[in-house]
Amino acid sequence: MIFTDGVTKIFTLPSIVFLVSGMLSYAAGKYPNIHVAKLSFSLNIISFFWSLVAFSLGMAWFYSLNYGKEPTKLSEGIRGLIMSLLVVENFIALFLIYWLSKAVCRPHFNTLPTILLKRGD
Numbered sequence: 001m002i003f004t005d006g007v008t009k010i011f012t013l014p015s016i017v018f019l020v021s022g023m024l025s026y027a028a029g030k031y032p033n034i035h036v037a038k039l040s041f042s043l044n045i046i047s048f049f050w051s052l053v054a055f056s057l058g059m060a061w062f063y064s065l066n067y068g069k070e071p072t073k074l075s076e077g078i079r080g081l082i083m084s085l086l087v088v089e090n091f092i093a094l095f096l097i098y099w100l101s102k103a104v105c106r107p108h109f110n111t112l113p114t115i116l117l118k119r120g121d
Contacts, residue, residue, distance in 0.1 A: 014051040021047045041100040048093035055086040
């Protein structure tokens with residue numbers, strides 16, 4: 001196993017959240033349920049920021065700390081693949097946030113119901 005430490009697993013955990021939010025985004029687009037859309041919207045925001053943090057930590061971790069051993073070409077390739085997938089994940093999450101904001105941020109979903117009281121004659 002190339003990556004046996006727990007630090008590199010942190011960089012791949014945002015992909016799990018991204019898969020769950022992607023399935024919820026598909027469900028929100030397929031069926032008109034605002035609760036699924038709002039859950040998908042919030043998970044996409046979490047996925048975006050988590051993958052952004054993972055990418056930043058990955059850049060700092062992979063290129064500044066080598067712990068005295070020379071990385072192999074295979075491990076460098078896998079690290080580059082993880083970083084590029086995190087970038088793609090960021091762009092897709094941004095698109096899904098934009099797309100779901102059109103449904104979630106509509107005025108009639110975010111207003112409380114108005115109760116009209118009529119005077120009895």
